[in-house]
Amino acid sequence: MEKIGFVGLGIMGKPMALNLLKAGFVVVAYNRTKEKVEAIVKAGGEAASSPKEVAENSDIIITIVSDTPDVKDVILGKNGVDAGVKEGSVVIDMSTISPSVTKNIAEKLKAKNVEMLDAPVSGGDVGAINGTLSIMVGGNLETLNRCRPIFEAMGKSITHCGTNGMGQTTKLCNQILVSVTNMAVGEAILFAQKSGLDAHTMVEATKGGAAGSWQLSNLGPKMVDNDFAPGFMIDLQQKDLRLVIEAADELHLPLPALTYVHQLYKSNQANGEGKEGTQALYKSICKLA
Amino acid sequence: MEKIGFVGLGIMGKPMALNLLKAGFVVVAYNRTKEKVEAIVKAGGEAASSPKEVAENSDIIITIVSDTPDVKDVILGKNGVDAGVKEGSVVIDMSTISPSVTKNIAEKLKAKNVEMLDAPVSGGDVGAINGTLSIMVGGNLETLNRCRPIFEAMGKSITHCGTNGMGQTTKLCNQILVSVTNMAVGEAILFAQKSGLDAHTMVEATKGGAAGSWQLSNLGPKMVDNDFAPGFMIDLQQKDLRLVIEAADELHLPLPALTYVHQLYKSNQANGEGKEGTQALYKSICKLA
Numbered sequence: 339m340e341k342i343g344f345v346g347l348g349i350m351g352k353p354m355a356l357n358l359l360k361a362g363f364v365v366v367a368y369n370r371t372k373e374k375v376e377a378i379v380k381a382g383g384e385a386a387s388s389p390k391e392v393a394e395n396s397d398i399i400i401t402i403v404s405d406t407p408d409v410k411d412v413i414l415g416k417n418g419v420d421a422g423v424k425e426g427s428v429v430i431d432m433s434t435i436s437p438s439v440t441k442n443i444a445e446k447l448k449a450k451n452v453e454m455l456d457a458p459v460s461g462g463d464v465g466a467i468n469g470t471l472s473i474m475v476g477g478n479l480e481t482l483n484r485c486r487p488i489f490e491a492m493g494k495s496i497t498h499c500g501t502n503g504m505g506q507t508t509k510l511c512n513q514i515l516v517s518v519t520n521m522a523v524g525e526a527i528l529f530a531q532k533s534g535l536d537a538h539t540m541v542e543a544t545k546g547g548a549a550g551s552w553q554l555s556n557l558g559p560k561m562v563d564n565d566f567a568p569g570f571m572i573d574l575q576q577k578d579l580r581l582v583i584e585a586a587d588e589l590h591l592p593l594p595a596l597t598y599v600h601q602l603y604k605s606n607q608a609n610g611e612g613k614e615g616t617q618a619l620y621k622s623i624c625k626l627a
Numbered sequence: 628m629e630k631i632g633f634v635g636l637g638i639m640g641k642p643m644a645l646n647l648l649k650a651g652f653v654v655v656a657y658n659r660t661k662e663k664v665e666a667i668v669k670a671g672g673e674a675a676s677s678p679k680e681v682a683e684n685s686d687i688i689i690t691i692v693s694d695t696p697d698v699k700d701v702i703l704g705k706n707g708v709d710a711g712v713k714e715g716s717v718v719i720d721m722s723t724i725s726p727s728v729t730k731n732i733a734e735k736l737k738a739k740n741v742e743m744l745d746a747p748v749s750g751g752d753v754g755a756i757n758g759t760l761s762i763m764v765g766g767n768l769e770t771l772n773r774c775r776p777i778f779e780a781m782g783k784s785i786t787h788c789g790t791n792g793m794g795q796t797t798k799l800c801n802q803i804l805v806s807v808t809n810m811a812v813g814e815a816i817l818f819a820q821k822s823g824l825d826a827h828t829m830v831e832a833t834k835g836g837a838a839g840s841w842q843l844s845n846l847g848p849k850m851v852d853n854d855f856a857p858g859f860m861i862d863l864q865q866k867d868l869r870l871v872i873e874a875a876d877e878l879h880l881p882l883p884a885l886t887y888v889h890q891l892y893k894s895n896q897a898n899g900e901g902k903e904g905t906q907a908l909y910k911s912i913c914k915l916a
Contacts, residue, residue: 472832472836500823507818507824512815512838514814516837521811522807528880539788551843591817592915594915598884626881627881
């Protein structure tokens with residue numbers, strides 16, 4: 339069995355690494371904050387002192403960190419994966435980052451005979467804990483198939499989206515859909531409430547038809563009840579929407595609705611609501627009225 | 628069994644009236660264009676020469692016509708329902724029109740001891756033919772219950788939304804949700820295609836999660852395939868969005884996303900695409916890039 343390296347043990351990474359151990363994989367892990375590695379060692383994993391050391395001691399290296407510069411740093415930086423990686427290894431980046439930077443990193447690794455997959459996820463920390471993530475994979479299909487048992491230990495839906503970067507592009511499409519659909523729900527609920535219509539009744543009456551969405555069924559009732567506890571936090575969504583807008587800029591592509599939602603979330607952040615759930619978009623929509 | 632009057636035998640009204648006959652109701656029908664009444668007479672219904680005559684000869688009068696002025700005309704105008712309606716009758720308006728005008732008409736009828744229900748529908752002509760419409764009802768619950776067997780002959784989901792006008796308000800919320808969610812799908816598909824990502828793959832990868840919606844699953848693939856045949860026509864949607872914006876204006880309520888979609892549909896109309904399906908919004912989104 340191939341040995342797995344794991345870089346990044348945050349809210350998502352830690353439960354994902356634990357699921358790999360549970361599935362019987364050998365895992366060697368690194369995290370910037372050392373304490374987080376202890377949980378992996380306790381569960382039977384090994385600790386490494388740098389991404390380089392992780393790469394030297396494994397065949398498949400998974401990275402899942404915060405943002406584009408972090409991925410560049412742990413893969414291409416000093417003591418990065420690139421400094422220790424063996425020919426024939428695979429690097430899987432499961433962070434959500436720039437599609438174009440992903441392509442660049444993949445090309446650099448390819449020059450060393452190292453394949454890369456971009457494999458961002460959706461499903462949140464609950465999906466990470468339960469091993470039910472949706473995994474959107476860019477890169478060679480052969481490489482994906484080699485890594486499939488690893489993905490299956492962490493997720494329930496694994497989609498091959500295309501070449502390097504296409505996993506990231508799919509994830510960004512997901513975030514466009516999530517955000518603008520959330521806006522649809524917020525405007526409909528505001529219109530209902532200002533009209534004196536019971537908004538729960540409205541959600542029930544509309545969710546089964548052409549108006550229906552996951553956002554309406556799941557976040558609509560929370561908006562109505564002023565329940566803004568985070569499922570997915572606005573601050574994290576904003577990072578992803580920034581990636582969407584940066585990628586769209588590279589393509590000279592206007593995305594007016596998505597950009598507008600990004601601006602309204604900025605209003606949430608300016609009002610100290612960045613740690614609330616994305617349904618708090620409703621508060622910014624209400625402020626317009 | 629109460630006798631049903633039926634005013635308006637268009638794409639929606641005709642199959643709805645036929646379903647009432649099929650369910651065993653006595654139906655007396657009027658339509659501005661006389662030929663359309665013949666189909667009802669052939670199916671066992673009676674013809675009337677005006678909305679007034681319809682009202683004189685029935686206990687429950689259904690109206691389903693195009694727009695707010697049409698409803699005012701057939702109910703309150705010369706030879707309208709109001710001129711012939713008997714005390715204790717019920718007027719059910721199943722058109723999609725202004726919630727505030729609906730309230731006014733209901734008050735005028737109430738002065739004559741006539742109850743009104745607003746009961747706009749969703750589900751399109753297919754739902755009308757199959758008797759599977761969703762019916763959103765505003766008005767007294769007692770009156771709704773009196774009319775329930777009639778609604779059950781035409782629809783599969785009947786929701787009591789509140790007082791007079793709240794059925795219309797719910798329908799307008801439905802149209803906000805449908806339109807802005809459609810925008811979400813269009814921007815995601817454009818981003819996918821400009822990025823070189825196969826957009827069908829993107830739809831498949833995202834539709835099962837938090838990004839999922841009826842619009843994504845049903846209209847997304849049509850956008851990708853440039854299939855703009857109408858399920859629901861832009862010209863009709865524009866009438867409904869105008870009603871949303873008029874009602875929002877009465878409430879001094881900004882709805883920036885909905886208004887933006889309305890503008891993009893105007894671009895479709897300006898380009899001769901008003902008879903295409905609402906998924907042709909995608910063409911206007913593409914023109915921005």
